[in-house]
Amino acid sequence: MSAQRLVCGQREELLQALCCGGAAEGLESVLDLLLAWDVLVWEEYLGLRTLGRPLCACVRELLDLACVRGESACALLLAAISQVLPEAPKAGLSFGGYEQGLTPPLVGADPKSAAQGLMSDRPSLVRKLRGGIAAALKALLESGSFTAYDCDEVQLLLYTPSQQARRLLDLVHSKGEAAAEVLLQHIQQKEDSPTLPDNEEHPAECLLYQKKLRSTISAQSHFLGTYGGTGTQSLDEIYTEALLEVAQGSGEAQQPLGLEDILGQAGTLNEEADTVLVSGEAGSGKSTLLQRLHLLWARGAALQDFLFLFPFSCRRLSTEERELSLRELLFLHCCWPDRDQDLLFQFILDHPHRVLFTFDGMDELRLCFSDERRHCCPTQPALVPTLLFNLLQGSLMKGVRKLVTSRPEAVSPSLKRYLHKEVALKGFSADGIDCFVRKHHGDPTVAACVLDSLRANTALFGLCHIPVFCWIVSQCSRELLGCGDGRPQTITDIYLMVLQHFLQCRSPRRPAPSLCWVQDHVGTLMRLGQLALDGLESSSYVFSSIELQRCGVTEEDICTGFLIQSHNLSSPERKHYEFLHVTLQCFFAAVFIVLSNTIDQSTLAKLFRPQHRQDSILTRVCLGSCLSASSKQEGAPEGGVEEAERPNMRITATFVSGLLSQRHRHLLLQVCPAPAMDRKCRQVVRCLSKGMQKHFRSIPQPVKGEKKSMHAMPGFIWLIKCIYEMQESSIARDAVANLEVEHLKLTYLNIGPVECTALAYVLQHLRNPVGLQLDYNSVGDVGVEQLLPCLEVCHSIYLRNNNITDEGICKLIEKGVQCENFQKIALFNNKLTDACTKHFAELLKKRPDFLALRLGNNYITAAGAEHLAEGLKSCQSLQYLGLWGNKVRDRGAEALALALQSCSSLVWLSLVDNGIGSTGAHALAELIKNSNTLEELWLTKNCITREGVEYLLQALEKNTSVKSVWLKGNDLSPEEVEEFTQREKRLIF
Numbered sequence: 006m007s008a009q010r011l012v013c014g015q016r017e018e019l020l021q022a023l024c025c026g027g028a029a030e031g032l033e034s035v036l037d038l039l040l041a042w043d044v045l046v047w048e049e050y051l052g053l054r055t056l057g058r059p060l061c062a063c064v065r066e067l068l069d070l071a072c073v074r075g076e077s078a079c080a081l082l083l084a085a086i087s088q089v090l091p092e093a094p095k096a097g098l099s100f101g102g103y104e105q106g107l108t109p110p111l112v113g114a115d116p117k118s119a120a121q122g123l124m125s126d127r128p129s130l131v132r133k134l135r136g137g138i139a140a141a142l143k144a145l146l147e148s149g150s151f152t153a154y155d156c157d158e159v160q161l162l163l164y165t166p167s168q169q170a171r172r173l174l175d176l177v178h179s180k181g182e183a184a185a186e187v188l189l190q191h192i193q194q195k196e197d198s199p200t201l202p203d204n205e206e207h208p209a210e211c212l213l214y215q216k217k218l219r220s221t222i223s224a225q226s227h228f229l230g231t232y233g234g235t236g237t238q239s240l241d242e243i244y245t246e247a248l249l250e251v252a253q254g255s256g257e258a259q260q261p262l263g264l265e266d267i268l269g270q271a272g273t274l275n276e277e278a279d280t281v282l283v284s285g286e287a288g289s290g291k292s293t294l295l296q297r298l299h300l301l302w303a304r305g306a307a308l309q310d311f312l313f314l315f316p317f318s319c320r321r322l323s324t325e326e327r328e329l330s331l332r333e334l335l336f337l338h339c340c341w342p343d344r345d346q347d348l349l350f351q352f353i354l355d356h357p358h359r360v361l362f363t364f365d366g367m368d369e370l371r372l373c374f375s376d377e378r379r380h381c382c383p384t385q386p387a388l389v390p391t392l393l394f395n396l397l398q399g400s401l402m403k404g405v406r407k408l409v410t411s412r413p414e415a416v417s418p419s420l421k422r423y424l425h426k427e428v429a430l431k432g433f434s435a436d437g438i439d440c441f442v443r444k445h446h447g448d449p450t451v452a453a454c455v456l457d458s459l460r461a462n463t464a465l466f467g468l469c470h471i472p473v474f475c476w477i478v479s480q481c482s483r484e485l486l487g488c489g490d491g492r493p494q495t496i497t498d499i500y501l502m503v504l505q506h507f508l509q510c511r512s513p514r515r516p517a518p519s520l521c522w523v524q525d526h527v528g529t530l531m532r533l534g535q536l537a538l539d540g541l542e543s544s545s546y547v548f549s550s551i552e553l554q555r556c557g558v559t560e561e562d563i564c565t566g567f568l569i570q571s572h573n574l575s576s577p578e579r580k581h582y583e584f585l586h587v588t589l590q591c592f593f594a595a596v597f598i599v600l601s602n603t604i605d606q607s608t609l610a611k612l613f614r615p616q617h618r619q620d621s622i623l624t625r626v627c628l629g630s631c632l633s634a635s636s637k638q639e640g641a642p643e644g645g646v647e648e649a650e651r652p653n654m655r656i657t658a659t660f661v662s663g664l665l666s667q668r669h670r671h672l673l674l675q676v677c678p679a680p681a682m683d684r685k686c687r688q689v690v691r692c693l694s695k696g697m698q699k700h701f702r703s704i705p706q707p708v709k710g711e712k713k714s715m716h717a718m719p720g721f722i723w724l725i726k727c728i729y730e731m732q733e734s735s736i737a738r739d740a741v742a743n744l745e746v747e748h749l750k751l752t753y754l755n756i757g758p759v760e761c762t763a764l765a766y767v768l769q770h771l772r773n774p775v776g777l778q779l780d781y782n783s784v785g786d787v788g789v790e791q792l793l794p795c796l797e798v799c800h801s802i803y804l805r806n807n808n809i810t811d812e813g814i815c816k817l818i819e820k821g822v823q824c825e826n827f828q829k830i831a832l833f834n835n836k837l838t839d840a841c842t843k844h845f846a847e848l849l850k851k852r853p854d855f856l857a858l859r860l861g862n863n864y865i866t867a868a869g870a871e872h873l874a875e876g877l878k879s880c881q882s883l884q885y886l887g888l889w890g891n892k893v894r895d896r897g898a899e900a901l902a903l904a905l906q907s908c909s910s911l912v913w914l915s916l917v918d919n920g921i922g923s924t925g926a927h928a929l930a931e932l933i934k935n936s937n938t939l940e941e942l943w944l945t946k947n948c949i950t951r952e953g954v955e956y957l958l959q960a961l962e963k964n965t966s967v968k969s970v971w972l973k974g975n976d977l978s979p980e981e982v983e984e985f986t987q988r989e990k991r992l993i994f
């Protein structure tokens with residue numbers, strides 16, 4: 006199809022793709038290319054730029070212009086769009102081959118003058134200048150080509166780095182040939198000795214301030230927060246690497262990241278944005294990770310591109326009610342420069358790329374992110390949230406890197422638009438747990454005992470993937486190793502364990518160990534519980550002495566160690582406190598809710614109220630913040646949770662469920678009458694059941710011919726976790742009694758080992774077998790083990806993209822062989838090697854009704870294929886076999902083909918991208934000859950030559966069942982492709 010028809014026919018789609026997300030960068034890069042390729046002249050180029058005009062209007066004008074210009078302009082427009090746009094907005098657009106096919110006229114031609122060079126090289130010049138605007142301006146200023154006014158105009162903080170680069174090029178263009186020569190010379194010099202300008206000597210004042218900043222940050226981050234009130238554990242001694250990955254949804258395969266990769270290129274979503282988000286559940290180690298980065302920077306061991314690092318705690322920023330300028334924010338909240346404040350601040354403004362801001366705990370801000378109130382002036386005061394939001398979106402201090410941590414639920418779609426990338430913190434790996442426990446216990450014998458007891462209790466081991474739980478379990482090793490009662494299984498169990506541990510070990514009275522320990526400390530529990538709940542209701546995590554007094558908290562209560570002094574906020578005359586960790590605040594709030602007789606039914610109902618839409622939390626949090634924290638506290642009805650923040654309330658509700666379980670009844674009956682506990686327990690069970698029914702009611706009726714399927718929302722997993730905390734089979738059974746689906750989809754829900762334990766506990770009670778789809782989570786080997794109890798009720802299990810290795814598969818198959826419903830498994834994109842194939846062969850031998858095995862994108866080679874073939878020989882049921890993206894090569898293909906010749910059930914076989922040549926194709930041709938069930942054979946992206954295709958073609962002459970053999974991307978010339986297509990329509994190229 007002609008390029009002109011493609012542009013006109015896809016006008017709407019092209020418009021959408023170029024305006025996608027509202028950023029002008031896509032259009033501007035396309036214009037740069039068209040200018041370089043001589044499709045546009047300078048005046049047209051300037052006319053089409055968006056400055057001050059709606060983006061859509063500019064795109065429409067460009068499309069009109071290309072259509073009027075005719076075929077070659079449209080072809081180059083398509084080529085430019087294809088080059089510039091990322092994959093997602095391009096999907097669905099047709100480029101008709103014009104993306105590669107045309108050689109733009111000016112590419113390669115030598116420009117006649119420096120000014121012309123600026124135009125013909127514009128796209129690469131923009132890229133080169135982006136990170137070095139200040140140095141280029143300096144060169145232009147020194148040569149007299151630019152005035153200070155020109156420099157200011159380029160460096161307007163409102164521009165993105167690319168826009169600054171374009172503005173600079175525009176000005177150089179207007180100044181003429183001499184200025185163009187200076188600029189090109191500067192860029193050339195920079196390329197010849199890349200370290201030159203960025204290593205520019207920094208004023209002595211800057212280095213002095215850097216020294217002070219480093220020593221302040223080093224002192225702040227040397228010790229680990231949780232040990233604050235209780236001991237001196239240095240971060241160096243205890244820090245354990247946690248799992249970091251590019252967040253799901255970026256479309257990239259999961260690759261573990263190191264600390265420095267957080268600010269690296271992998272996983273970039275938006276080049277123009279400066280904010281990197283680290284997201285993770287409460288207790289997954291976000292604050293500790295930042296603390297580690299701060300310490301490494303302060304020591305000169307990491308992030309050395311940044312001359313200054315300014316660390317902020319959102320918890321602390323929430324207490325700041327004054328209006329501040331950016332300058333005050335930096336200097337007052339992080340580190341005060343002893344002198345030369347003006348010079349330092351100017352340096353920071355002039356060198357944004359050498360500055361890093363970190364913001365810990367965005368979820369603890371009272372206001373949700375909003376990009377409605379613009380504030381661009383670094384010296385004008387504004388409220389702290391306004392400053393923060395403008396920094397994150399880039400209206401203020403464009404070019405400064407910002408590293409933000411938050412729980413995933415608290416990241417609004419509007420913030421996502423400004424993210425450079427998102428990294429997910431997944432807690433400890435199994436090895437990480439091992440390492441942490443050994444570091445925590447100086448005595449290797451104790452560490453070994455703790456690890457043994459953890460491994461013997463897989464539910465607890467699963468919980469230890471969350472570092473804060475791992476810390477508690479290690480802290481309570483005495484209880485764990487036999488002094489306490491029962492085997493801890495749930496999150497409530499481990500928080501009760503730490504409660505008992507602290508109350509008995511830290512209390513100044515040091516009571517003798519007693520079975521009535523709850524009764525002994527009921528006063529402390531109620532006072533800390535009231536404080537915790539009041540705090541959650543008003544999104545407060547830091548408490549003044551007055552607030553402590555209001556709840557009657559005593560010195561003795563503080564000595565138990567659950568509250569620690571907030572160092573940054575306390576002064577000798579005004580102390581402030583916070584809970585050791587926010588999850589402990591939730592736990593104390595739950596204890597109060599369960600024990601207090603002032604909590605009424607409506608409070609519990611609100612606590613378990615399902616969250617309908619993400620927006621609703623945000624709206625509530627926003628509305629809540631309009632009232633000042635103190636007025637809310639005074640005005641709120643006792644025990645009310647109306648304004649409370651949902652993610653923390655959900656954790657609290659999980660603890661309430663656990664505390665009301667029969668297993669902990671004996672503890673709490675010491676202080677709470679049985680009828681009151683029974684009433685609360687019945688109400689919680691009713692709420693959970695109602696919540697589940699609500700999810701089931703949302704299941705749509707299946708389309709004719711399709712399975713009835715439920716796609717679960719995050720709230721579903723939370724309900725399941727609450728049910729698990731109750732540890733009563735009858736409650737779990739009743740909860741899923743009405744769930745009648747054939748397929749349960751739980752994809753992209755951040756499901757890790759903890760969630761797997763709860764899921765298996767509940768789903769094992771399903772009446773009818775389901776297909777359990779858990780693709781794109783973080784199940785891992787430990788999660789797989791946790792899922793085993795529900796394998797009985799799974800006819801299929803889908804675990805694509807879940808970091809599973811052969812070890813997990815070995816356990817899964819061992820169990821799967823015994824489960825009579827189990828017929829399908831999909832493990833695309835995990836970490837499987839040849840070692841797992843023996844287990845699959847066993848499964849195929851022992852389960853004569855197994856239907857589908859999909860192992861695509863793993864690390865299986867010819868040896869693995871040979872093992873698999875052993876199992877396939879005797880198999881008469883398998884219909885689908887997927888090995889896409891492995892490396893079985895010819896030898897593997899031969900083994901598989903031979904084994905499958907006797908299989909009278911195979912319908913679909915994929916060996917795409919497996920390094921198979923014509924020898925393998927020969928063997929597969931024999932399979933085609935002998936099979937009368939095979940319908941589709943996928944051999945795309947291999948290295949099959951003409952000879953191999955001839956074998957396949959001959960085999961097809963004798964076969965009527967095969968409908969298609971896919972062969973695109975093999976070693977064939979266009980003529981051969983054409984010829985084979987003519988000879989056999991079932992060969993698809």
Ligand code: ADP
Nearest residue numbers: 231244245287288289290291292293472473476
């Ligand atoms: P979050 O900020 O995600 O809520 P934290 O960083 O506060 O989690 O971690 C809670 C506790 O877990 C820490 O106080 C510490 O005891 C432990 N912890 C977290 N991450 C690590 C780590 N990487 N190494 C050692 N301990 C850790």
